Amino acid sequence: MSDIRRVPHAAHWGSFTAIVRDGRLVEAIPREGDPYPSPMVATTPDAVNHRIRVARPAVRRGWLEGGTDRGRDRRGADDFVAVPWDEALDMVAGEVARVRRDHGGEAIFGGSYGWSSAGRFHHAKSQLHRFLNAGGGFTDQVQNYSYAAAITILPHILGTIEAVQGPVSSLDGLAAHCRLMVCFGGLPRINLQIEAGGNGVHTGALWLERMREAGIRIVCITPSKADVPPGAEWQTIRPNTDTAVMLAMAGVLLDQGLADQDFLNRCTVGAERVFAYLRGDEDGTPKTPEWAEAISGVPAATIRALALALKAERSFVNVSWSLQRADRGEQALWAAIALACMAGHVGLPGGGFALGLASLGNMGAPRQPMASPRIGLGRNQTGRYIPVARISDMMLNPGGAYRYNGQDMTYPDIRMVYWCGGNPFHHHQDLNRLVTAFRRPETVVVHEQFWTATARHADIVLPATTTLERNDIGASGRDRFILAMHKAIEPLGEARNDYDIFSGLARRLGIEDAFTEGRDEMTWLRALYAEAATANAARGIDFPDFDSFWQSGMVEVPEPETPYTMFADLRADPAAHPLHTPSGLIELHSERVASFGDAHCPGHPVWIAPDEWLGADLAGRYPLHLISHQPATRLHGQLDPAGLSTGAKIQGREPVVIHPDDAARRGIGDGMIVRVFNDRGATLAGAVVSADVMPGVVRLATGAWYDPVDPSTPGSLDKHGNPNVLTADRPTSAVSQAPSAHSTLVEIEVFDGTPPAVTAFEPPVMTPRRQEAAS
């Protein structure tokens, strides 16, 4: 008789029941009642049990054996040597202590950006920050890769970042009152599978259906049909030109005398400056639909008609996060806000704007304000940080000067990199440059569950448990559920919880009490749950006691009775509800931003051509605009080795979608292996020939694990279809310093010959110690 257990669990891709047979995770079944479960749930066991898991603590041979620079240039190409846990922890603690003593805490880069896993206690990056703070601090990172430009610019415009991270006007209000939604970047259902911290049920697609049933006209302006839900209209657009289209729509309203002067006067400042720009007072170019058509390819008649409709009907403008992950990404946000304010429905039920409806599963999902469990990080005494996407710049230019959000900054001199819960060789742009940057620090430590490219580029790799191997609580600041994540199986191999790894290091460094507070896992979970419950009780939301929660598997808080409308207060009485901007109002022109003097981000929304787009000279050589969007079959690089993702590959490579005309011109047929390339790098992908993408644009999802033919040489051909060997490490502007992955030009050709085998999912070579080998 085999022993079968069923335990409640959760991931960023949804909550589920884990089925364990004789101690092995065999199946994951989406929670009953989830209307749109993600297929990622069922593929989870495949990842957890995969042989690409890191089994034991491992040290890079060159680092272990010493010699000049400890063979830093071999990072990514070296063998590894397995070592016992105690020895590995001694080494890491020794390095943390040495670097702190000789160079100060700021010489340790612990920014460690990344999504980690859903549980809020074992959240890897938080555990790392807590550990480094307890010992005296480190160099941190601010913002995120998702919406860094928004995080920086929105406080100047709106005094808050709620418009991009929520709460935004809720979807029940939209379904009831909106008549027209214009969605720049569309409403990609692919992306609705994910919520940071997990979600109780996937309701995003359900809301799209309700809006369709309510007869709301939805216009998706996007290069890709994948962003267009059933029943919505598709208008193609040249990538990165949305700002021109928005400004032209605003120009139509101005020209026709239709701008809502009452709202603009009461609730905004700077409209006159925007009007002057739209009329072309400064540059002699009126921002007309014809002007925007020449830039964007969107017909002038469509622009004119949509502008008039935005005014005539209760309307909503949505901008997906992707638009600001591009050169001059700040402008698309600011232009959309100006357009929505001129149309005049901001603060009315079903009207206004949001940045990122459908960028994540729960954006706009109705929810009462409530607290969820989270672990305290302590305080970083160094006060040092970088904007998240300046990672290569930082390592390549110690002491170098740069501008950020109006300030003069310098890069710290990083000696040690500590990554826990993220994958820069997934997320960063221009990976060949990152490979070079990663050769600079003296020591790189990575905790990982899998042999990702980041783990392969480390000196010391410590094997971490997956969520299934520990107890935790899942929760998202946008979800109405608190999710029990029961431990399902014993740790695989020698994996340990990040918390236990840091506890061991803290003990060696004499800071154990500060780090652990004397608590074990379940004591922590009870404490974090109790804190959230107390905060919610003050709001009138009752949580059951911990044991009931833990046994039932979740807390579900009911939806609020009335929809939330962003800026309703401001609209009703701006004096009584000032925003946290200098004027207290929405700043369509910002004196503060203007004072930064950045040519790429002046004081009001403008059209500035991206460095790379189909209108650039470079398009002569690289005539295809690459969109590296979020993958349908995984979360970033997570789950890439599992069957759902590998099953969607073409001869083992990531699919690249290309329009039939572009394919025919290059002799590319469906299913062929192609080489996608530009001056920064090259990668092999499998062609999907389809009119679902517009001519001139190709789509290659993020997340295929970086897999160079020759890992010892930066610039080597990637075998697997990772778009970040092609993207540029270029900030949106020196105001935000945000990543601009979506501004990339490439060329594609048929790959002649036998493609090299994909080896991303083969663990690195593990060799015994030399003295062991000799004895």
Ligand SMILES: Nc1nc2c(c(=O)[nH]1)N[C@H]1C(S)=C(S)[C@@H](COP(=O)(O)OP(=O)(O)OC[C@H]3O[C@@H](n4cnc5c(=O)[nH]c(N)nc54)[C@H](O)[C@@H]3O)O[C@H]1N2
């Ligand atoms: N070209 C291009 N690049 C992009 C984007 C794009 O649109 N285009 N999008 C960007 C965006 S929005 C994002 S958010 C980033 C995502 O970038 P990341 O968040 O860095 O990507 P993930 O693959 O989620 O990396 C998380 C890593 O943490 C590990 N992990 C999970 N749980 C644990 C744990 O408990 N302990 C430890 N130690 N490790 C754990 C996983 O195995 C995984 O390798 O990518 C960015 N990169």
Ligand SMILES: Nc1nc2c(c(=O)[nH]1)N[C@H]1C(S)=C(S)[C@@H](COP(=O)(O)OP(=O)(O)OC[C@H]3O[C@@H](n4cnc5c(=O)[nH]c(N)nc54)[C@H](O)[C@@H]3O)O[C@H]1N2
């Ligand atoms: N399945 C899945 N879902 C995810 C994730 C995942 O890894 N997998 N990651 C999550 C994370 S961390 C994030 S930040 C969000 C990201 O959410 P988004 O930023 O919204 O996602 P993207 O997939 O980068 O882009 C969405 C769409 O925008 C379109 N687009 C790109 N550039 C332009 C442009 O210049 N103009 C116009 N009009 N359209 C453009 C593309 O066609 C693309 O399909 O997704 C989340 N959801």
Ligand SMILES: [Mo]
């Ligand atoms: Mo993201």
